[in-house]
Amino acid sequence: MVENSAAAASGPVPLRPGILLVDKPQGHTSHDAVARVRRLAGTRKVGHAGTLDPMATGLLVLGIRSATRLLTFVVGLDKEYLATIRLGQTTSTDDAEGDTLDTADLAAVAAVTDERIEAGIAPLTGDIEQVPSSVSAIKVGGKRAYALAREGIEVELTPRAVTVSEFEVIEIRRPEGFVDVDVRVVCSSGTYIRALARDLGASLGVGGHLTALRRTRIGPFQVRDASTIDELDVESALLAPADVARELFGALDLTEQEAIDLGHGKRLARELPADHTGPIAAVAPDGRLVGLVERRGASLRSIVNFPAEESA
Structure with missing residues (x-):
């Protein structure tokens, strides 16, 4: 009886090492997911292979215990996203969580035809130079760009070489005053989908930002094989x-x-x-x-x- 009480007081026994696929819900941070897995797995040795913004949903690849050593090789794999780009409005964060900066007039938005959207996507496909969003996690002078932006400090980031191997229009919808473009993007690690939305809107002269983002794949790992936070059974879901x-x-x-x-x-x-x-x-x-x-x-x-x- 004493031994059982001591075991219970010490907390859960740490699980075997492994890789875990988690489908992050909207509104949760990647840190929230890591903290949840740490509690369930009984260890603080939990890492991730790339975060998602709270607005975004989809695949997180987590490592437990010594399996975190594999994450270094997962981070650089190509990724696939489903996203919605709203044309006709710019925001301070290039996504729906930011403050509205500018809204295009109705005539300019009405002039954005399907053909112009396809033509605007073409230069954003392939090997391109992309300026990251000012609220990215890139470090500038030792501080994250998003932290500087929150302090009201203007950040000028240098372009980075990325590869957008696929940029496919799935559907174009036209709510009042805007054009919403559902897209599928396959890209190299380090590509900012928010920046693609910003640059597409800028090229069309009406501005743009991201209203939805879902990561569906990292390398060979698919979100359809991931567990949701609420249904997560770490032990059974662990990949050896x-x-x-x-x-x-x-x-x-x-x-x-x-x-x-x-x-x-x-x-x-x-x-x-x-x-x-x-x-x-x-x-x-x-x-x-x-x-x-x-x-x-x-x-x-x-x-x-x-x-x-x-x-x-």
Whole structure:
């Protein structure tokens, strides 16, 4: 009885490491989702592979315990979004949460035809230079741009190279005084969908901002496979680190001795699969992820190790 009381007082037993897919609701911050998972998982070792604004919904990829080491490789994957761009109005944040700065006159908005919208999207597709939103998380002089903006300090951000591989119009609607454009965007990491809305509106001469945003994919991870915050069962939803690493990098199946050697920092005298470049997941016979390895000279060297006691 004393042992049970002591266990209860110490809180939940930390779960095994893994990757968790969460469908963030509107109005919640990414930090809210991380805090919820920390409580449910019984550990503070929870990280994320890219936040979403409170207004946005959709996919968050979270890592628990040693699986957070995989998040570095998830952050840079391409992403897919569904969004609604409102043409005819600009805001201070380039989205619906900001203050209205300017509203175009009805004649100018009426002149924005479907053909002009498609023509305006074309230059925003492909490899482009994009000026991030002034309320982005980019650091300027050691402070986040959004923090400076809140202090009333004007921030001038430099253009960044991004890739918008797909910018597809799904539907165009025309509520009173505006044009709402539902779009699907596939883009590189670091692309600001709010900036696309701003730049499309500017090119059409009527201004624009984002009214809805949903992230539907990060690399191979789909929002349809994610759990909502309210329905989240962390233990059953966890993806094993080895399974995620196989999906991201391919895998090299080790012998038991190779798994021991790699865990001790030794190099492996192994060949990679034909045409494989970059890291590859090294998986022990029992299915645990030993590490990520890459070729260095004539042998394979670990670039990330995973603790055996956590990954078992």
